[in-house]
Amino acid sequence: MLHFSTIARLLLGTSFTLGLVASAAGQSKDVTPKYSNEFLNIGVGGRALGMGKVQASLAADATAGYWNPAGLVNLKNKYDAVLMHSELFSGIVKNDYAGFAMPLDDKTAIGASIVRIGVDDIANTLELVNSYGYIDYNKITYFSVADYALLLSYARKIGNVEGLSIGVNGKIIYRNVGDFANAYGFGIDAGVQYNKGNWRLGLLARDITTTFNAWQINTEAFKSSANVGVPTPKSGNEITLPRFILGVGRSFQLPGQFTALAAADFDITTDGKRNTLVSSSFASIDPHAGVELGYNNLVFLRGGVSNIQQIDASISGQKEWTVQPSLGVGVMLSDLRLDLALSRLAVEKLGGTNANSIIVSLGYGFK
DSSP states (O other): OOOHHHHHHHHHHHHHHHHHHHHHHHHTTOSSOOSTTGGGGSOOOHHHHHTTSOOTTTOOSTTHHHHOGGGGGGOSSSEEEEEEEEEETTTTEEEEEEEEEEESSSSEEEEEEEEEEEEEEEEEOTTSBOTTSOBOGGGOEEEEEEEEEEEEEEEEEOTTOTTEEEEEEEEEEEEEETTTEEEEEEEEEEEEEEEETTEEEEEEEETTTOEEEEEEEOGGGGGGGGGGTOOOOOOEEEEEOOEEEEEEEEEEEOSTTEEEEEEEEEEEEOSSOOSSSBOOSSOEEEEEEEEEEEETTTEEEEEEEEEEEEEEOTTTOOEEEEEEEEEEEEEEETTEEEEEEEEEOSOGGGTOOOOEEEEEEEEEEEO
């Protein structure tokens, strides 16, 4: 009996290879570029993903290069490194991350982050049916669809204002669709953090100058697409418009050795009307929130909600509001950090199954 993931890969491959060029042609009719480079908004780090991705005001380790580079100046150790692996849809989609950060002096810090998200072993069925109309399973080949990003970060404390810092990312993007297409892109992020007492404030502007991906299409790879009656896509540029993330957080000292941290982020997108809590043609706002309970700075329990949107219920057909919940736990042993998170997509009402995302990240700070 075939495993679910094997069947899913074959179905995904069939639908992908038959629908790739059709979807590209359909998207070209929309003058508003939506969801470009969306893989960079999935998130990294078990702590962040367990808290509903609220990190704009909180990030202060190597993952700050991803969430808000301004937080790199708040490293607790001279060097900090984080590795993460997460899987979605029974392991079909894999999200991997590696980050490293270090201070240059008492006011500046640098960091580097690498992100990859991809689907491997997708079945290419373009050659499945030969010119005589017969099916030849030996013609099935396999390829991967993967998105990569390299982020180089710089952060600096501002003058004599205690707790205020700024940061910037330069990011290089590479996207690959097997032998069919690939794209290169470059973008810039800028962020600011301000810490005052128990309060944390943060603002990140992603793709502040807009990000351009230059796509190159291998027309030869689509030579069999004429069998399904769809045109071959053309090479061109893909634009990512700015996204602003405003974050606020506050820490609390509870009785005994217990602590609490509550935070909320507000994602403000400028690429047109989205399915979010606040939606308009000018901008859409997607709020998410999270909490973290700690004991003796050793064990942590986390929870969060994100992705608030409306979907059509499978039974009634009426629109209902849904959220994506997440849970996480963390353990800190000296300078070693182990964080686990579980996030569940709100797709059950759409007939979806196995929508859990399991995130494991390992961090280490050393002198």
